[in-house]
Amino acid sequence: MRQAVLLGVPGVKRAVWLEKGAALAGIPISLWDWRECSGDWDRTVREKKDREAELFVKIDPPAWDSSCLEELNRLTLGYEKDLEELARLGREQNISFLNHPSQVRTLLDKGECKRQLAGAGMPVTEILAEKAESLEQLLEAMERRHMSQIFLKPVRGSGAAGVAAFRYQKKTGQMVLYTCGLEDPLTGRLVNTKRLRRFTDRKEAESLLRRILSLDCMAERWYAKAVCQGFSYDLRAVVQDGKVDFMLARLSKGPVTNLHLNNRALGMSELGLPLSVREETEELCRKAAGCFPGLRSAGIDILLERGSLRPRVIEMNGQGDLIYQDIYNENRIYRHQAEMMKEWLYGNH
Numbered sequence: 001m002r003q004a005v006l007l008g009v010p011g012v013k014r015a016v017w018l019e020k021g022a023a024l025a026g027i028p029i030s031l032w033d034w035r036e037c038s039g040d041w042d043r044t045v046r047e048k049k050d051r052e053a054e055l056f057v058k059i060d061p062p063a064w065d066s067s068c069l070e071e072l073n074r075l076t077l078g079y080e081k082d083l084e085e086l087a088r089l090g091r092e093q094n095i096s097f098l099n100h101p102s103q104v105r106t107l108l109d110k111g112e113c114k115r116q117l118a119g120a121g122m123p124v125t126e127i128l129a130e131k132a133e134s135l136e137q138l139l140e141a142m143e144r145r146h147m148s149q150i151f152l153k154p155v156r157g158s159g160a161a162g163v164a165a166f167r168y169q170k171k172t173g174q175m176v177l178y179t180c181g182l183e184d185p186l187t188g189r190l191v192n193t194k195r196l197r198r199f200t201d202r203k204e205a206e207s208l209l210r211r212i213l214s215l216d217c218m219a220e221r222w223y224a225k226a227v228c229q230g231f232s233y234d235l236r237a238v239v240q241d242g243k244v245d246f247m248l249a250r251l252s253k254g255p256v257t258n259l260h261l262n263n264r265a266l267g268m269s270e271l272g273l274p275l276s277v278r279e280e281t282e283e284l285c286r287k288a289a290g291c292f293p294g295l296r297s298a299g300i301d302i303l304l305e306r307g308s309l310r311p312r313v314i315e316m317n318g319q320g321d322l323i324y325q326d327i328y329n330e331n332r333i334y335r336h337q338a339e340m341m342k343e344w345l346y347g348n349h
Contacts, residue, residue, distance in 0.1 A: 003053040004341040005030045007037065008060030015060065017327040021338035027345055029338075034062040038078075041085045045093065056344045058098040058337065059086065061319050069154070069181055069190045073216055076156040080105050096344060098337060100294030104318035107292070110155050111218050113316050120291045122284065123312045125303060128219040131155075135209050138219060143170060149222040151255075153315075154215040164212050165222060165255035166205075177205040178255050181212055190215075196254050222255065224306040228271050231264065233257065234314060235281065235302040238321055239289040240336050244282045246326050265325050273309065281311040288313050297321055297337065 004022075006029050008015045015031060022029045030048070037044040049055055062082075064075050083101040090097060107113050111130045118124050128150055132138045142150060152164040164179040177199040184191050190211045199205045225232040231251035238246045249271055250257035251264040268278065281302055289298045299320015303312045321333050 001050060001053045002345050003030060003050050003055055004028065004345055005032055005049075005055055005057045006060065007032045007034060007057055009034055009063045012060075012063070013324075013327065014322050017322075017331055018058070018334045018337060021331055021334035021336075022341065024335060025338040025342045027338060027342045029341070034060075038062065038082050041082070041089055045089060045095075054094065054096070056096045056098070056341060057086075058341075059083075059101060059104060059319070069192055069212075069215055072154055073156060076108060080108060097294070098296050098340065099298075099318050103292045103295040107295075107298075107316050107318040108156055110153060110315055114313075116291055117288055117313055117316075120287075122288050122291065123310070125223060125312050125314050126221040128221060130218050132213055132217050132219045135206060135213060138209075138213065139168065139170075141219065142168060147221060151220045151222050152209075152212055152217045153220065154212075155218050156216070163256060164209070166209065167222075173202065174200075175202050175205040176200055177208060179208060179212065180256070181208060183208070183211065196256050198254075223303055223312070226304040226306050226309055228266065232306075233266070233271075233304075235268075235304065235311075236320070236323070237282075237285045237300045237302060238297065238323060238326075238333050239285050239300060240297045240321075240333065241340065242286055242290070243336075244285055245333050245336055246323055247282070247285075248323070248325055267325075273304075277304070277309045277311070284311050284313065288316060292316075292318075296340065297333075 004027060006015060006018060008031060010031055010033055019029060032048055062079060083105040086101040089095055090101065114124050114127060128145055128147060129141050132152065148169060149167040152166060164177060167176040178196055180193050180196055181190050182193050182197065199208060225234055228249065228251060231253060233249045233251045234257050235247055235249055237244055247268050249266040249268065251266055257263050285300050285302065288300055289295060295318055299317040301314040303314050323333060326333050
Protein backbone atom coordinates (compact mmCIF):
# COMPACT_ATOMS: atom_id res chain seq x y z
CA MET A 1 0.00 0.00 0.00
CA ARG A 2 1.21 3.50 -0.83
CA GLN A 3 0.22 6.86 0.66
CA ALA A 4 0.85 10.38 -0.70
CA VAL A 5 1.32 13.05 1.95
CA LEU A 6 1.46 16.84 1.92
CA LEU A 7 3.30 18.17 4.97
CA GLY A 8 1.94 21.69 5.06
CA VAL A 9 -0.62 24.05 6.54
CA PRO A 10 -4.36 23.46 5.96
CA GLY A 11 -6.22 26.18 4.10
CA VAL A 12 -3.25 28.04 2.63
CA LYS A 13 -3.06 28.49 -1.15
CA ARG A 14 -0.24 25.98 -1.54
CA ALA A 15 -2.34 23.22 0.01
CA VAL A 16 -5.63 24.24 -1.62
CA TRP A 17 -4.28 24.28 -5.16
CA LEU A 18 -2.29 21.06 -4.81
CA GLU A 19 -5.49 19.43 -3.55
CA LYS A 20 -7.27 20.76 -6.66
CA GLY A 21 -4.54 19.25 -8.82
CA ALA A 22 -4.88 15.93 -6.96
CA ALA A 23 -8.65 15.93 -7.50
CA LEU A 24 -8.13 16.33 -11.25
CA ALA A 25 -5.58 13.50 -11.18
CA GLY A 26 -8.01 11.35 -9.20
CA ILE A 27 -5.66 10.64 -6.31
CA PRO A 28 -6.00 10.94 -2.53
CA ILE A 29 -3.57 13.09 -0.53
CA SER A 30 -3.20 13.05 3.26
CA LEU A 31 -2.55 16.51 4.71
CA TRP A 32 -0.27 16.54 7.74
CA ASP A 33 -0.31 19.85 9.60
CA TRP A 34 3.15 21.25 10.40
CA ARG A 35 1.80 22.59 13.70
CA GLU A 36 0.96 19.08 14.87
CA CYS A 37 4.12 17.39 13.61
CA SER A 38 7.23 19.46 14.28
CA GLY A 39 9.52 18.19 17.01
CA ASP A 40 8.67 14.48 17.25
CA TRP A 41 8.82 12.94 13.82
CA ASP A 42 8.98 9.30 14.90
CA ARG A 43 5.68 9.73 16.77
CA THR A 44 4.17 11.70 13.88
CA VAL A 45 4.89 9.01 11.30
CA ARG A 46 3.84 6.24 13.68
CA GLU A 47 0.48 7.87 14.44
CA LYS A 48 -0.40 9.46 11.11
CA LYS A 49 0.59 7.07 8.39
CA ASP A 50 -1.63 4.21 7.36
CA ARG A 51 -0.46 0.89 8.75
CA GLU A 52 2.35 -0.67 6.67
CA ALA A 53 2.04 2.10 4.08
CA GLU A 54 4.96 3.37 2.04
CA LEU A 55 5.09 7.17 2.02
CA PHE A 56 5.65 9.80 -0.65
CA VAL A 57 5.94 13.22 1.00
CA LYS A 58 5.82 16.75 -0.35
CA ILE A 59 7.23 19.26 2.15
CA ASP A 60 5.70 22.74 2.11
CA PRO A 61 7.13 25.56 4.25
CA PRO A 62 5.92 25.82 7.85
CA ALA A 63 3.84 28.83 8.91
CA TRP A 64 5.64 31.42 11.03
CA ASP A 65 3.65 34.09 12.84
CA SER A 66 6.56 36.41 13.61
CA SER A 67 7.56 39.28 11.27
CA CYS A 68 10.61 40.09 13.39
CA LEU A 69 13.71 39.83 11.20
CA GLU A 70 15.96 39.19 14.17
CA GLU A 71 14.09 35.92 14.80
CA LEU A 72 14.73 34.77 11.23
CA ASN A 73 17.82 32.70 12.00
CA ARG A 74 16.26 31.03 15.04
CA LEU A 75 13.13 30.06 13.12
CA THR A 76 15.08 28.82 10.11
CA LEU A 77 17.53 26.83 12.23
CA GLY A 78 14.56 25.10 13.88
CA TYR A 79 13.19 24.31 10.43
CA GLU A 80 16.57 22.93 9.35
CA LYS A 81 16.53 20.56 12.35
CA ASP A 82 13.12 19.30 11.26
CA LEU A 83 14.46 18.72 7.75
CA GLU A 84 17.41 16.78 9.15
CA GLU A 85 15.01 14.58 11.12
CA LEU A 86 12.88 14.00 8.04
CA ALA A 87 15.98 13.02 6.07
CA ARG A 88 16.88 10.54 8.82
CA LEU A 89 13.39 9.04 8.77
CA GLY A 90 13.58 8.83 5.01
CA ARG A 91 16.71 6.70 5.27
CA GLU A 92 15.37 4.50 8.08
CA GLN A 93 11.87 3.94 6.69
CA ASN A 94 12.50 4.26 2.95
CA ILE A 95 10.28 7.33 2.58
CA SER A 96 10.19 8.97 -0.85
CA PHE A 97 10.05 12.75 -1.23
CA LEU A 98 9.00 15.15 -3.98
CA ASN A 99 11.96 17.26 -2.84
CA HIS A 100 14.39 15.51 -0.54
CA PRO A 101 14.65 17.36 2.80
CA SER A 102 18.45 17.49 2.59
CA GLN A 103 18.20 19.43 -0.68
CA VAL A 104 15.48 21.72 0.64
CA ARG A 105 17.86 22.46 3.52
CA THR A 106 20.76 23.17 1.15
CA LEU A 107 18.73 25.71 -0.78
CA LEU A 108 17.74 27.49 2.44
CA ASP A 109 21.39 28.57 2.65
CA LYS A 110 21.86 31.05 -0.20
CA GLY A 111 25.65 30.95 0.06
CA GLU A 112 25.88 27.15 -0.10
CA CYS A 113 23.39 27.04 -2.99
CA LYS A 114 25.42 29.57 -4.96
CA ARG A 115 28.71 27.78 -4.23
CA GLN A 116 27.33 24.54 -5.64
CA LEU A 117 25.98 26.28 -8.73
CA ALA A 118 29.25 28.13 -9.38
CA GLY A 119 31.21 24.93 -8.80
CA ALA A 120 29.15 23.27 -11.53
CA GLY A 121 29.96 26.11 -13.95
CA MET A 122 26.58 27.86 -13.75
CA PRO A 123 26.64 31.65 -14.30
CA VAL A 124 25.47 33.25 -11.05
CA THR A 125 25.28 36.75 -9.64
CA GLU A 126 28.64 37.60 -8.12
CA ILE A 127 29.15 37.39 -4.36
CA LEU A 128 31.00 40.32 -2.83
CA ALA A 129 31.14 38.81 0.66
CA GLU A 130 29.60 35.58 1.96
CA LYS A 131 29.36 37.18 5.37
CA ALA A 132 29.27 40.95 5.82
CA GLU A 133 29.62 41.44 9.57
CA SER A 134 29.91 45.21 9.89
CA LEU A 135 29.20 48.34 7.90
CA GLU A 136 32.89 49.25 7.93
CA GLN A 137 33.85 45.87 6.46
CA LEU A 138 31.14 46.20 3.84
CA LEU A 139 32.25 49.66 2.70
CA GLU A 140 35.86 48.50 2.58
CA ALA A 141 34.93 45.47 0.46
CA MET A 142 32.88 47.65 -1.90
CA GLU A 143 35.83 50.03 -2.37
CA ARG A 144 38.26 47.18 -2.91
CA ARG A 145 36.03 45.64 -5.60
CA HIS A 146 35.09 49.01 -7.13
CA MET A 147 31.38 48.46 -6.46
CA SER A 148 29.15 51.40 -5.66
CA GLN A 149 25.91 49.42 -5.36
CA ILE A 150 25.19 46.01 -3.86
CA PHE A 151 22.41 43.79 -2.52
CA LEU A 152 22.38 42.49 1.04
CA LYS A 153 20.47 39.29 1.76
CA PRO A 154 20.08 37.30 4.98
CA VAL A 155 21.63 33.95 4.15
CA ARG A 156 18.50 32.10 5.30
CA GLY A 157 15.84 34.66 4.38
CA SER A 158 13.02 34.40 1.84
CA GLY A 159 10.26 36.57 0.44
CA ALA A 160 12.46 39.70 0.51
CA ALA A 161 12.71 39.45 4.31
CA GLY A 162 15.72 41.54 5.29
CA VAL A 163 16.81 42.14 1.69
CA ALA A 164 18.38 45.55 1.11
CA ALA A 165 19.67 47.33 -1.98
CA PHE A 166 22.43 49.79 -1.15
CA ARG A 167 24.18 52.54 -3.12
CA TYR A 168 27.20 54.41 -1.79
CA GLN A 169 29.28 57.15 -3.39
CA LYS A 170 32.50 57.51 -1.44
CA LYS A 171 33.41 60.90 -2.94
CA THR A 172 30.18 62.55 -1.81
CA GLY A 173 29.37 60.27 1.12
CA GLN A 174 25.85 59.85 -0.26
CA MET A 175 23.97 56.70 0.74
CA VAL A 176 20.70 55.33 -0.61
CA LEU A 177 19.12 52.29 1.01
CA TYR A 178 16.07 50.33 -0.17
CA THR A 179 14.61 47.80 2.24
CA CYS A 180 11.38 46.33 3.62
CA GLY A 181 12.95 46.26 7.07
CA LEU A 182 11.95 48.93 9.58
CA GLU A 183 12.44 49.47 13.29
CA ASP A 184 9.16 49.08 15.17
CA PRO A 185 8.77 52.28 17.23
CA LEU A 186 6.95 50.42 20.01
CA THR A 187 9.28 47.45 20.47
CA GLY A 188 12.52 48.63 18.86
CA ARG A 189 12.66 45.35 16.92
CA LEU A 190 13.51 45.13 13.23
CA VAL A 191 10.42 43.90 11.38
CA ASN A 192 9.57 42.92 7.81
CA THR A 193 6.94 45.43 6.63
CA LYS A 194 6.54 43.83 3.17
CA ARG A 195 6.72 47.35 1.76
CA LEU A 196 9.84 48.67 0.06
CA ARG A 197 11.08 52.00 1.43
CA ARG A 198 13.87 54.32 0.28
CA PHE A 199 16.19 55.98 2.81
CA THR A 200 18.57 58.78 1.82
CA ASP A 201 19.42 60.27 5.23
CA ARG A 202 22.89 58.89 5.99
CA LYS A 203 22.33 58.52 9.72
CA GLU A 204 19.05 56.67 9.20
CA ALA A 205 20.51 54.48 6.45
CA GLU A 206 23.56 53.55 8.53
CA SER A 207 21.40 52.64 11.53
CA LEU A 208 19.22 50.32 9.45
CA LEU A 209 22.23 48.83 7.66
CA ARG A 210 23.89 47.89 10.95
CA ARG A 211 20.70 46.18 12.08
CA ILE A 212 20.38 44.30 8.80
CA LEU A 213 24.03 43.23 8.84
CA SER A 214 23.47 41.65 12.25
CA LEU A 215 21.17 39.11 10.56
CA ASP A 216 24.05 37.06 9.05
CA CYS A 217 23.99 38.59 5.57
CA MET A 218 25.75 37.97 2.30
CA ALA A 219 26.52 40.80 -0.13
CA GLU A 220 26.14 40.51 -3.91
CA ARG A 221 26.90 42.69 -6.88
CA TRP A 222 23.93 44.81 -7.97
CA TYR A 223 23.59 44.27 -11.71
CA ALA A 224 21.77 46.51 -14.15
CA LYS A 225 18.75 44.43 -15.15
CA ALA A 226 17.04 44.20 -18.50
CA VAL A 227 14.25 46.74 -19.06
CA CYS A 228 10.75 46.36 -20.49
CA GLN A 229 8.10 49.08 -20.77
CA GLY A 230 10.19 51.37 -18.59
CA PHE A 231 10.51 48.80 -15.77
CA SER A 232 13.57 46.77 -14.82
CA TYR A 233 12.83 43.07 -14.43
CA ASP A 234 14.10 39.63 -13.60
CA LEU A 235 12.54 36.21 -14.16
CA ARG A 236 11.01 33.54 -11.95
CA ALA A 237 10.94 30.01 -13.32
CA VAL A 238 9.58 26.79 -11.87
CA VAL A 239 11.39 23.67 -13.08
CA GLN A 240 9.89 20.24 -12.35
CA ASP A 241 11.39 16.92 -13.40
CA GLY A 242 13.67 18.67 -15.88
CA LYS A 243 10.89 20.69 -17.51
CA VAL A 244 10.31 24.45 -17.25
CA ASP A 245 6.65 24.37 -16.22
CA PHE A 246 6.27 28.12 -15.78
CA MET A 247 8.25 31.32 -16.26
CA LEU A 248 7.30 34.96 -15.88
CA ALA A 249 8.91 38.37 -15.58
CA ARG A 250 8.76 40.43 -12.39
CA LEU A 251 8.76 44.13 -13.24
CA SER A 252 9.62 46.88 -10.79
CA LYS A 253 10.44 50.58 -10.68
CA GLY A 254 12.66 49.80 -7.68
CA PRO A 255 15.53 47.34 -7.21
CA VAL A 256 13.53 44.55 -5.47
CA THR A 257 11.19 42.63 -7.79
CA ASN A 258 9.30 40.24 -5.45
CA LEU A 259 5.69 40.13 -6.61
CA HIS A 260 4.18 40.34 -3.12
CA LEU A 261 5.58 43.90 -2.94
CA ASN A 262 2.94 44.99 -5.48
CA ASN A 263 5.32 44.65 -8.38
CA ARG A 264 4.00 43.75 -11.81
CA ALA A 265 4.07 40.32 -13.43
CA LEU A 266 4.37 39.95 -17.18
CA GLY A 267 4.15 36.90 -19.40
CA MET A 268 7.29 35.85 -21.24
CA SER A 269 5.72 36.38 -24.66
CA GLU A 270 5.19 40.06 -23.83
CA LEU A 271 8.90 40.71 -23.21
CA GLY A 272 9.83 40.43 -26.87
CA LEU A 273 12.98 38.46 -26.09
CA PRO A 274 14.91 36.80 -28.92
CA LEU A 275 14.27 33.08 -29.17
CA SER A 276 17.96 32.42 -28.50
CA VAL A 277 17.72 34.21 -25.12
CA ARG A 278 14.59 32.26 -24.19
CA GLU A 279 16.27 28.99 -25.07
CA GLU A 280 19.50 29.87 -23.24
CA THR A 281 17.57 30.89 -20.13
CA GLU A 282 15.44 27.76 -20.06
CA GLU A 283 18.52 25.57 -20.55
CA LEU A 284 20.25 27.35 -17.66
CA CYS A 285 17.21 26.71 -15.45
CA ARG A 286 17.19 23.01 -16.30
CA LYS A 287 20.93 22.68 -15.65
CA ALA A 288 20.71 24.61 -12.37
CA ALA A 289 17.92 22.36 -11.12
CA GLY A 290 19.99 19.33 -12.15
CA CYS A 291 22.77 20.44 -9.80
CA PHE A 292 20.66 19.25 -6.86
CA PRO A 293 19.74 15.56 -7.21
CA GLY A 294 16.60 14.71 -5.28
CA LEU A 295 15.06 18.10 -6.09
CA ARG A 296 12.16 17.44 -8.45
CA SER A 297 10.65 20.94 -8.16
CA ALA A 298 12.58 24.21 -7.88
CA GLY A 299 11.83 27.91 -8.10
CA ILE A 300 14.68 29.77 -9.80
CA ASP A 301 15.23 33.52 -10.01
CA ILE A 302 17.12 34.60 -13.12
CA LEU A 303 18.69 37.94 -13.96
CA LEU A 304 19.11 39.07 -17.56
CA GLU A 305 21.94 41.57 -17.77
CA ARG A 306 20.97 44.86 -19.37
CA GLY A 307 22.29 45.06 -22.91
CA SER A 308 23.71 41.57 -23.37
CA LEU A 309 20.65 39.77 -21.91
CA ARG A 310 23.04 37.19 -20.52
CA PRO A 311 21.19 35.06 -17.93
CA ARG A 312 22.53 34.52 -14.41
CA VAL A 313 21.03 32.61 -11.49
CA ILE A 314 20.19 34.97 -8.64
CA GLU A 315 19.02 32.28 -6.24
CA MET A 316 17.00 29.06 -5.99
CA ASN A 317 14.23 27.86 -3.72
CA GLY A 318 13.28 24.28 -3.00
CA GLN A 319 9.74 25.46 -2.19
CA GLY A 320 9.26 28.17 -4.81
CA ASP A 321 6.24 26.65 -6.54
CA LEU A 322 3.45 29.07 -5.56
CA ILE A 323 2.85 31.37 -8.55
CA TYR A 324 -0.50 33.17 -8.48
CA GLN A 325 -0.41 33.75 -12.23
CA ASP A 326 -0.40 29.95 -12.62
CA ILE A 327 -2.86 28.80 -9.95
CA TYR A 328 -5.53 31.24 -11.13
CA ASN A 329 -5.02 30.18 -14.72
CA GLU A 330 -4.02 26.61 -15.59
CA ASN A 331 -2.64 25.46 -12.22
CA ARG A 332 0.04 23.76 -14.29
CA ILE A 333 2.62 23.50 -11.50
CA TYR A 334 0.48 21.72 -8.92
CA ARG A 335 -1.23 19.58 -11.53
CA HIS A 336 2.22 18.34 -12.57
CA GLN A 337 3.09 17.59 -8.94
CA ALA A 338 -0.15 15.62 -8.59
CA GLU A 339 0.81 13.61 -11.67
CA MET A 340 4.20 12.86 -10.10
CA MET A 341 2.39 11.56 -7.04
CA LYS A 342 -0.02 9.55 -9.18
CA GLU A 343 2.84 7.90 -11.03
CA TRP A 344 4.41 6.92 -7.70
CA LEU A 345 1.10 5.67 -6.28
CA TYR A 346 -0.05 3.59 -9.21
CA GLY A 347 2.94 3.14 -11.50
CA ASN A 348 4.91 -0.07 -11.91
CA HIS A 349 6.55 -0.89 -8.55
